[in-house]
Every structure is written in structure tokens, then in C-alpha cells.
Amino acid sequence: MSSYGPNAYNSQTIAPQPPAKAKRRLLSKLLSAGQAALPFHRTHQQIPQSLWEDMTPERWREMEQRHDGDFQYNWNEQFIQIYVPQLWGRLYLFLAALAKVIVIYFTFFFIITQCISFPLSDYDVPFLIHSSVLYLEWIFLPCALIWAQFELSTNFRTNLWFLRPRLLFEFNRQTGMVTLYRPGRLVRFSHPFVEFDCVLTSAPTQLGFMRYGLMLVHRYQGYRRGIPAALLLTKLSEPRDEMLRLWNFIQCYMDVSQPLPDILALEAGRLNDPTTAKVDKKTGRTPRYWRDMDEATFAQTIRQTVRTYPDPMMGETIPVVADRESC
Structure with missing residues (x-):
């Protein structure tokens, strides 16, 4: 069983505290x-x-x-x-949430858009392939990797240091x-x-x-x-x-x-x-x-x-500062 230190707070034996002198x-x-x-x-x-x-x-x-x-x-x-x-952790969580939205929802709308634009472009196969590759390389894969890493770290409790x-x-x-x-x-x-x-x-x-x-x-x-x-x-x-x-x-x-x-x-x-x-x-x-x-x-x-809560401030006031000065 641990014992209390010399600075432990005891409401029964409070030594009168001096008024503040430093600029508060x-x-x-x-x-x-x-x-x-x-x-x-x-x-x-x-x-x-x-x-x-x-x-x-x-x-x-x-x-x-x-x-x-x-x-x-x-x-x-x-x-x-x-x-x-942590600041970097909050930023990473935002990016992970954004990546999940892009992978699940934005990809669906991209596929629908491609299906609609393909006939309108006179069935331009090279354009369809080129735009799909660009989307996969620059949007889908980076977002998928961020989201996958977040899910793995969460499920296996191996969070990166900035997520702690x-x-x-x-x-x-x-x-x-x-x-x-x-x-x-x-x-x-x-x-x-x-x-x-x-x-x-x-x-x-x-x-x-x-x-x-x-x-x-x-x-x-x-x-x-x-x-x-x-x-x-x-x-x-x-x-x-x-x-x-x-x-x-x-x-x-x-x-x-x-x-x-x-x-x-x-x-x-x-x-x-x-x-x-x-x-x-x-x-x-x-x-x-x-x-x-x-x-x-x-x-x-x-x-x-x-x-059965009583008045939150029903307790007797304890004079901590001997001569409290105005702030």
C-alpha cells in the first residue's frame, strides 16, 4: 500500500497560502x-x-x-x-476517413461516369483506358493503401507512434x-x-x-x-x-x-x-x-x-489563501 507525499492535499490541514505576487x-x-x-x-x-x-x-x-x-x-x-x-494523428485520421470515402463512393461514381461517357465519346477505347489508369495510379491506389494501413493497424492494435x-x-x-x-x-x-x-x-x-x-x-x-x-x-x-x-x-x-x-x-x-x-x-x-x-x-x-444529487456547491468553503488579493 502506497503512502502519501509531503505535498499531498489534505483539506483538514491546509497551511494558509500566501497571496499571489507574480503577474497572473x-x-x-x-x-x-x-x-x-x-x-x-x-x-x-x-x-x-x-x-x-x-x-x-x-x-x-x-x-x-x-x-x-x-x-x-x-x-x-x-x-x-x-x-x-496528437496533431499528426488527427491529420492522419482525417486522411484515412477521406481515403475510405474515395475508395468506396468516389470509385463507384467514377465507374458510372465512365460507362456514360464511353458511348458519348464514340467508343474511344484508348481514352477510356488512359483515364482509368490515371485514376488507379493517382487516386485509387494511394487511397486504398492509406485505408488498408489504417484498418490493419486498428484491427491488430499496432498503431503508428503518431496515432497514439x-x-x-x-x-x-x-x-x-x-x-x-x-x-x-x-x-x-x-x-x-x-x-x-x-x-x-x-x-x-x-x-x-x-x-x-x-x-x-x-x-x-x-x-x-x-x-x-x-x-x-x-x-x-x-x-x-x-x-x-x-x-x-x-x-x-x-x-x-x-x-x-x-x-x-x-x-x-x-x-x-x-x-x-x-x-x-x-x-x-x-x-x-x-x-x-x-x-x-x-x-x-x-x-x-x-x-439524489444535492446542490453541487453545498460544501463549506475552505479559505485557502490567507489574504487573497484582487486579480
Whole structure:
């Protein structure tokens, strides 16, 4: 069982943080644009709905069987890691999709066009052969090769290096550190969780709907980048209350004074987390409560849980900064 590091976040023993002295460019920009800063607070076991729905017991068991029980997930008792597609990978996926469309659909229309134009050209056989060869050499074969390589790499799980997602950021419960990465797993910055301010962002879409996000900004450095915490949710747009629940979830996960959030994605690591293991032993919680549940019971359980959601910000506010200055 792992132990916690000296910078681990404990909501019961927070040393008063000094006010920021460095110019907080990103935070100032966000707050001046009308975005809202969210306080640290006493958390509760309230979880965004999409975190319940992202992983099901059946899917988890399938992954366990595929890896012969040695299944390592990027959400566990030590850290939560968020990966994003690489730029070249996204471009390649676009080209593969375009190649598939050309091979299947454009080729069909090309054949129809050739059949129609052949009589109109007084049955010009050399022209028909020449145009067909040009299409095969310069359009069909390159697209077919791209599509074939994509299908093979997907089916045999041998993706090229640029198709593998890159690590973007990490919340580490045991060390208490929040880390943002550059491409190649190079650390852009890494600081204790308590040194970050959380900002609820909002912006209207082209259709007039409001899109919300969650950004963690370091309080003492003038970084131009923050932690896009909303990427923990798989959906591109979530209501405001879901973002508030996400901030509650992040604090609950990082807080070593209380057990891990009780969701399927973190259940495998509950026995390895000191605080969680102690609580589960006291309450007699089944180690595979979620993982051995059938799909119908799981769906019914999370529906009942979602219906009993309290106010996302009902927890008591924790004064993290002793004398917070205006941004």
C-alpha cells in the first residue's frame, strides 16, 4: 500500500497560502472576461453523471479478460491522466476517413461516369483506358493503401507512434501534484494542487447555447496555459452544474483525508489507497461492488444516484489563501 507525499492535499490541514505576487496573466484575463472563480470547499461524494456512464461493468470485465487480469487503467489510486490525440494523428485520421470515402463512393461514381461517357465519346477505347489508369495510379491506389494501413493497424492494435495519444496533464493524489505536459512527455510545469485556482469558463456557441469549461490556473506563476480540467468529461459540452460537480470530484479525488470517489473507474485502486482502504474495511464495502454488477442493476443504481444529487456547491468553503488579493 502506497503512502502519501509531503505535498499531498489534505483539506483538514491546509497551511494558509500566501497571496499571489507574480503577474497572473491567464487568471486576470479569464476573470476580466466575466468568468467565475470557484472556491475550495468541503467536498462530498457527488460525481458528474458522465463519469458514471463512461465505464460500465461489462466493458471493464472485457478489458480485464483481454489483458488476462493485468489491466492498467489511467485512472487509479495514484493518478488521473488525461490523453489527447496528437496533431499528426488527427491529420492522419482525417486522411484515412477521406481515403475510405474515395475508395468506396468516389470509385463507384467514377465507374458510372465512365460507362456514360464511353458511348458519348464514340467508343474511344484508348481514352477510356488512359483515364482509368490515371485514376488507379493517382487516386485509387494511394487511397486504398492509406485505408488498408489504417484498418490493419486498428484491427491488430499496432498503431503508428503518431496515432497514439499524448499525455496532456495529470492529477496525482499521492504526491498532491498537478502536472501539465509538453509533447514527448516533457513537463511544462508541476505544482501542488492547493496552489491552483479553479475558474468556471463560459462562452456562447454559434447556436446561442452556453458552453461551460473548467480551467485550473496556477496562482503564483504567470503561465499562459492552464489545466483544461473539463477534459475529464468525455462530452464536449456539459451544463454548469456538471462542471461544479467536476470541481467537487477533483477536490474529492485529491483530498487524502477522505476516500476516493466511489466510481467504477477508481474501484480497482481502492484497496491500495490508505484512507480508502481504512474506510472500506470499516464499512465492509465489497471490493468488486461495481465491477461484478450486471448492466441492468448498474444502470438502475446510477439513475437513482443521479436523482439524489444535492446542490453541487453545498460544501463549506475552505479559505485557502490567507489574504487573497484582487486579480
